[in-house]
Amino acid sequence: MSVQEVEGGRFVRQPNRFTDRITADGSSGYPAETGRYRLLVSYACPWAHRTLIVRRLLGLEDAVGVGVVDPIRDERGWRFPERDPVTNAEFLSELYLARDPSFEGRYTVPCIWDARTERLVTNDFPNITTMFETEFTAFHRPGAPDLYPEALRPEIDELNDLVYRTVNNGVYKAGFATSQDAYEDAFDALFATLDTLEERLADRRFLFGDDITEADVRLYPTLARFDAVYYSHFKCNLRRLTDYPNLWAYARALYAIPAFGETTDFDHIKRHYYVTQRNINPSGVVPKGPAIAWDE
Numbered sequence: 001m002s003v004q005e006v007e008g009g010r011f012v013r014q015p016n017r018f019t020d021r022i023t024a025d026g027s028s029g030y031p032a033e034t035g036r037y038r039l040l041v042s043y044a045c046p047w048a049h050r051t052l053i054v055r056r057l058l059g060l061e062d063a064v065g066v067g068v069v070d071p072i073r074d075e076r077g078w079r080f081p082e083r084d085p086v087t088n089a090e091f092l093s094e095l096y097l098a099r100d101p102s103f104e105g106r107y108t109v110p111c112i113w114d115a116r117t118e119r120l121v122t123n124d125f126p127n128i129t130t131m132f133e134t135e136f137t138a139f140h141r142p143g144a145p146d147l148y149p150e151a152l153r154p155e156i157d158e159l160n161d162l163v164y165r166t167v168n169n170g171v172y173k174a175g176f177a178t179s180q181d182a183y184e185d186a187f188d189a190l191f192a193t194l195d196t197l198e199e200r201l202a203d204r205r206f207l208f209g210d211d212i213t214e215a216d217v218r219l220y221p222t223l224a225r226f227d228a229v230y231y232s233h234f235k236c237n238l239r240r241l242t243d244y245p246n247l248w249a250y251a252r253a254l255y256a257i258p259a260f261g262e263t264t265d266f267d268h269i270k271r272h273y274y275v276t277q278r279n280i281n282p283s284g285v286v287p288k289g290p291a292i293a294w295d296e
Helices: 046-058 092-099 125-135 150-168 170-175 180-200 214-233 245-255 266-276
Strands: 005-007 010-012 037-041 064-068 111-114 119-122
Touching: 010 170, 010 180, 037 046, 046 064, 046 125, 046 214, 092 111, 092 119, 119 125, 125 214, 150 170, 150 180, 150 214, 170 180, 170 214, 180 245, 214 245, 214 266
Parallel strands: 037 064
Antiparallel strands: 005 010, 037 111, 111 119
């Protein structure tokens, strides 16, 4: 996760560089196997957070290993607190450049490393979770939820597209905007969608009823960061998450599930955003609040 280009005052996210897929039948050249792949993440990053949630929900902890970078990133990119024991990398950039020595973009999490070929497979964050859900089924724990049920996929994809454009990425469009028009467009779209989601959750437990789906996994990381970071740091301050009765109850219900709550690290989240993004917070001072009872 990093600050991307701004064009005409509008935030533009960097395209994902590596988009190979791991498949159940191995037709992609990367067969789904246990112990072969390593998921590289930051607890601060919402895109990485969703992969940790799905890995835990599906019981893939033994099948897919995890390496965690430090929340404070500098001009060299993400750094491992100690050399990663599987990749032997000190910086994530080493793995990107090993795959493509000419790579000049930003080194982003999440990404997946293949220990057998010793190369990055993918940093295509929208597809990592659905890949875990559909290609690693042989390694799911007994009774694992179907997070991406085939009958609901068109509806889930449609809602995910809206949430990505206006909420997940929308907070960044507001926070990194360098023109008033760009900021207000992103701000208005963000809160219009949050209002819609608040209404949607008036008569259902999760976004598609009584069962958690990929849509809930994608929305939750942004909600978890909203009051602590996006409300003030990204100037998304029309309303707090806690001002939405249904969204706040929904977010807390998800937080109570270990796969969500135990992968939510507010210390990493706050230190990353407020210390790393000096263009927005030049002092690097990390706020002590807010005082929010997530486990209420």
